[in-house]
Amino acid sequence: MNQNLTKSQIYNFNYEWKFKLADAFPLADAVEAWRDGAGSFFYEKEYNEQDWATVGVPHTYNDQDLFVARIKDAGSGQKRTFSFYRKWFRLPPFHNGKKVLIEFEGIRQTCYLYINGKMAGYYEAGIVPFAFDLTPYIEYDGDNLIAVATDNTSTRDLDYFVAETPNHPEAVPGAFMDSLTELESIPQSIRGVRYFWNCNDFNPSVGGLSRNISLHVKPKLYITLPIYSNLQTKGVYIYGTDYDIQHKQAVIHSQAEIRNETGCGKSVILDSVIYDHQGKEIGRISSGLTLIPAAQLPACPPLSITPVDAYRKEGERYLPQLEEEVEPTLTNSVEVTIVKHSALVSGLRFWSPDDPYLYTIHTELKLDGEVLDTTITQTGFRKVSYDADHGLMINDNQVWLTGYAQRSSNEWAAIGIAPDWLRDMDAKLVRESNANHIRFMHVAASPADIRSCDRYGVVCTQPAGDKEHENTGRQWDQRMEVMRDIMIYFKNNPSILFWEAGNNSINKEHMREMRLLKEKLDPDGGRFMGCRTLNTDEVVQEAEYVGTMLNRHAGRFQSEKMPVTETEYLREEAPRRVWDDFSPPDYDYDNLWLGLGGRKQPGGDCHDLTSEDLALYAARGYAEFFNDRIGGASAKNFYAAAAALCWTDSAQHGRQAASENARMSGRVDPVRIKKQSFEVFRTIQSPVPMVKIIGHWSYPQVGGSNYRYALKEFDGTYWRKTGEYSFRNPKDKTLYVLGSYSIARVELFINGKPAGVCDKPVDTFVFPFEHMDITQSGVITAKAYDYQGNQVAVDTIETVSSPSRLKLTAFTGDRGLLADGADVVYVDVEVLDEMGRLVPLAYDRIDFSIEGEGVFLGGYNSGRFNGFGKEDSVIHQNHVFAECGNNRVFIRSTRKAGNIRLTALMQGFPEESVVIQSCPADTGALSLEPGQYLAPNYDVAPVASGYPFKAIPEADAAKYVAEDKVYCKVLVDGQEPDTRGILSIYDHGSIYSPILFILERIKSQRPQLFDYSFDPEKGILTLTSDGTTVTAEKGRTHLLVNGEENLLNGEPYIHKQTFIVEINAVVSYIKEVVSYYDEKVRVFRIELP
Structure with missing residues (x-):
């Protein structure tokens, strides 16, 4: 058998793309607007692309406008529209007649793909990896043209945005749209169902070809890809069973789909060879000889796999069908044969957050002794279980998961989308902060982010697609289809432990559907299927884990059965630049x-929070969940995991809508510079003794x-x-020191002299020192002691002198800066004093100039934006401002290798330069250049897990203070209104709540039920419903109901500038509303008619 004719190949398809921002919508308008002078369309071979830019992938045009405008509740103000891409390639002769599949690791939001002038398929769901079979359209002896039209329109601040194209012969792809403001202006023939998660506030819309692209060339007898849309295949599934952790062995299973398009049956053998990180074979699994019958496939694959029965054509309209009127979500692969095999493998090194060890497995398809096709899978083997008394167990070790909730767009300022090696840096930073968990929010994380979490031991919660509440009908089925695709693609990633069905509560039927889908597609992966805000018995019974929000509906009845995770506490914001x-x-x-x-x-x-304020909020927030963990001080035994909102400052919906250009809830800023909050979490999450002085010492x-x-x-x-x-008064400031869980006492020294002792921490981790004179220059030192009296940690801060010079430091991936037109180098710029110490109060402007083979992209500053009387954004400018003494700028490589010199100048100081050498790279259309990443060090395995956080009785007795109030959550039809962080209190059968927020939510959903008004000066609330008028007044212990007094259990009052009243006494007067307190989960439920 001729080797060249049989072996498969994966090409890096990221290079040699031509780009044009169409800036028009919908698809037909964009295509028509960009005809060339001869009338050709952009997807035709004859089209004149002379003025198009050459770009590499990942590519976005939003790098220049993210974080430029003032942040809004709708998110950042970046452009959302259509863009076009074209790429030419020619297959080598030895690939004649083979299968050709193109894989996209994702896109935001749509992809309409053409090859050689013909549409080969489209994808509109905007989350998951997808692929198209190009084989019927390939010209094997000539040049081939791939053309892509993609748009990133979405809800929030756009009148029109893309909707799903019905899978109907007369439905035109890309024509369907929806609107929240101008629906009546859309012809009924093209009104569509929007994807619920296609929103800019919860899922920031970063357009372009923003993720990796691969071209797979395979023989006609091949292993399928794990991509259901649009290939309808599942690929290889590798997992372990019968784990023996002590003896380092397990039964390893390999399951692969084989498709035979040769026209006649073939008998094959499947081998799976397991290699360690040094390339040494440590195990081999072989199947017996298996007959693979010939597949019967149509000449051309379908353009879309949206279910045909999802819509009914009625006149000119396409009507979405009800859930019960359509077939269950498709999961079967098309024309494949499944080959399964397994073997006991010894000498295994198991994956865990502390030792995220990955094996490389080559699954080889053999015919007559020769390898036809090979699929390479990187995965880790781990035993996952849950115990009501010990919590989450990984490899029989208790693990407390602690970390962050992060928007899955994971966007960056200045560069928009990060190359893969920067995602590794992200994961390394997460671990450096002593976190081991990321809950990706609303929609699925990218394959590159998940791979990084695999490499660095960050346990992930992976959602599918949601925004903020339950859906029915076609929108629910869209969510099911996306979850199907997600589980199929990511089923071999060991970092994923939780599949999240929704960002808010769903009903028991929907929860059951999701669980059964997991049992079908990922039955042996050691993962849990669940959902946020599950709080009723009937739904919990259908789940495998429960997510809470702000601990308002956690209960032991849940944690006795399954993991409970806090999904997004700490919603407060503070910019990096403001110390205190x-x-x-x-x-x-x-x-x-x-x-x-x-x-x-x-x-x-x-x-109105400084970095110091946010530090105290963070400690208080984390302490609640840490103490409520399984084995925690409160003895509630609720939690297995907790995630703070967010990892990075981001372009999502922001609450600092006057002063900032981003959501400021991150531990790092949008270019991943550490905020004070990073050091806070590094300390309070530390499994070993650690102490940290908050702030600086250069007052x-x-x-x-x-x-x-x-x-x-x-x-x-x-x-x-x-x-x-x-x-x-700087001579009377409270200074705060943070100590990790095992710290009992902190001693403070200023210039070597004792300045105070604190052995009564608040909120478990905060050691306050009152009445401090912060004008004392010199050295401040915090020494920390454990409960045996041993000094176990120390932190020191020095007073620095005036700025003296700049320092530039360049950072690249492991192979350096690749001259591929897509890679980036980041350069940290620091303002130093004469002794080389960072000057924490430097905020000066720093200007840059560049020479050589690089494109300067600039950097980022908080609090600077364009518009509303300001024009001081630094995005893609030749300058930035120091923040707290430092900043970071980016350079994108060109496609020519060579030197790059970056020079920085701050007025009044000598200029500073750094030289970066970019390296040659294979940037051909069919490149074999491997992806670049930051390789972890697997040479030394840790001795023991660092994250059991076993209880220290002395610490719990000294630090834990039980709540003096019983807090509860208020839900309106299962959804929690935003009460601006003001909690409801349960007291002797009454619920005292910030009622105005809750009435506003009810009013927005059922405006006809009642009217209300509130006089803030007098503190009087008046509500009218169905002929009844109810009045509640600040300081008055009774309601007036149609003028008659009705006694309350407690008088209404003003708290944090809002009206607090016994809500159960008021909402009961709203017509047809049912309300009651669910004691099991501490929830006051309001159910609307």
């Missing part, structure tokens, strides 16, 4: 605050305008500056 209220330049956070409990609205800031001396801050007063909406000023 005692640091220049403002000695305050200069913003436009809406006040505690203020109503979220455009142009207002919901938070100015008293005098002049130092410590002067602007006074503000509340005008009914905002806290505005009065024009008057006052002064902080």
